[in-house]
Amino acid sequence: xxxHLVHVRELIGWGLDDYEYRPQPFEHARLxxxxxxxxxxxxxxxxxxxxxxxxxxxxxxxxxxxxxxxLLAEMSGLSWSLxxxxxxxxxxxxxRLSFHPKIPQVPVPAAQDWAALLSLSFATARSIECxxxxxxxxxxxxxxxxxxxxxFRVTNDPCSPLSMHTGGPFFEVACFRGxxxxxxxxxxxxxxxxxxxxxIPAVIVHATTIEELGATQPWFFPEEVLFSRTPPRVVDxxxxxxxxxxxxPPLVKTLRITMEESLTPSTLIGNQT
Numbered sequence: 482x483x484x485h486l487v488h489v490r491e492l493i494g495w496g497l498d499d500y501e502y503r504p505q506p507f508e509h510a511r512l513x514x515x516x517x518x519x520x521x522x523x524x525x526x527x528x529x530x531x532x533x534x535x536x537x538x539x540x541x542x543x544x545x546x547x548x549x550x551x552l553l554a555e556m557s558g559l560s561w562s563l564x565x566x567x568x569x570x571x572x573x574x575x576x577r578l579s580f581h582p583k584i585p586q587v588p589v590p591a592a593q594d595w596a597a598l599l600s601l602s603f604a605t606a607r608s609i610e611c612x613x614x615x616x617x618x619x620x621x622x623x624x625x626x627x628x629x630x631x632x633f634r635v636t637n638d639p640c641s642p643l644s645m646h647t648g649g650p651f652f653e654v655a656c657f658r659g660x661x662x663x664x665x666x667x668x669x670x671x672x673x674x675x676x677x678x679x680x681i682p683a684v685i686v687h688a689t690t691i692e693e694l695g696a697t698q699p700w701f702f703p704e705e706v707l708f709s710r711t712p713p714r715v716v717d718x719x720x721x722x723x724x725x726x727x728x729x730p731p732l733v734k735t736l737r738i739t740m741e742e743s744l745t746p747s748t749l750i751g752n753q754t
Contacts, residue, residue: 486728488580490671492713494519494723495706498576498699502729515723522711528570530654530661532680536564539595539682546603552684555649560687566654568670568679571663573715574696574707578671581627581731587669589676601669602652602682609645611736624736631734643738655686657694658708663715664695670715 489502494515497507536543543563546552580586590597611626624631630648652666663670664686673681688694691704702713717723 485582485731487731488582489577489727489729490580490718491577491725491727492573492717492723493725494717495702495709495713500577500700503725504727507725511725518722519711524710525712527660528567530566530570530656531685532565532567535680539565539599542595542599543682546599549603551606552603552651555651556684556686559693560689562685562687564683564685565680566661566683566685568663568674568681569714569716571654571661571670571715572707573667573713573717574662574694574701575667576700576702578667578718579729580668586672589672589678592678593680595682598678599682602666602684604650606646606650607648611645620740622738622740624738626734626736627731629732629734631736633736633738645736651684652681653684653686655688655694657688657691660708660712662694662696662707667715667718671718674716674719 491500491503493512496516497503497512547563587601590601607628609626609631610628611624611631614623614625615621616623624645628648630646632646632648633643634646636642636644649665652669653664655662655664664684666683670681673679686693691697696702696704696707706712
């Protein structure tokens with residue numbers, strides 16, 4: 482595993498969470514200044530994030546991606562479509578961006594280079610790279626990876642009930658309670674905004690719950706912040722006075738599977754269902 486430090490950009494105008502890798506003591510004067518700048522903003526007014534004319538123009542190109550098996554599986558159970566969105570209209574529920582020096586930044590296409598932008602937004606999943614060890618004494622399989630987005634998913638295949646995923650490859654936005662959010666693709670969004678490329682193809686999710694939005698992790702901004710008078714926006718990651726920058730050590734994701742077997746009379750199992 483790499484020992485290179487990871488650079489972090491953290492939004493600080495909306496309070497801080499408990500994050501053990503943030504340098505201490507924190508400069509509270511900076512926190513107060515950032516909060517003051519946020520308070521001076523006019524009340525947030527949601528503009529239309531989806532650009533209808535551009536979306537209609539690219540309908541044939543979108544149709545090809547809409548039939549992808551991996552996209553259909555990723556969006557299963559959700560109400561979704563494909564379209565062109567304006568990055569400047571999106572709220573951020575993610576507090577931090579982390580940049581690993583060993584992971585090259587994705588080249589940013591030119592504005593309205595739709596073929597290249599579609600490839601950026603509808604990429605293929607990252608390859609699974611991890612170290613696996615088996616401890617037969619406690620029948621546990623341990624997987625470790627420098628990719629902190631690596632996770633298990635339950636499948637409907639009884640022969641392979643678990644699958645491994647490396648995070649969504651799609652650029653996703655979501656509408657929830659009348660506001661538009663960036664759902665997935667924060668690092669790509671940062672690179673695009675930094676290059677002043679604002680219009681980007683995306684999967685558009687119409688969320689009915691906070692769970693469908695995806696803003697449920699404890700390290701994300703809470704719902705009261707996201708629906709406040711002046712919520713954090715994705716473009717705020719580029720605003721120096723609203724961001725705290727620091728380095729942290731690289732993290733390793735550990736997944737464990739413990740294998741257990743038992744025999745139970747079927748009548749007892751039937752009584753439990």
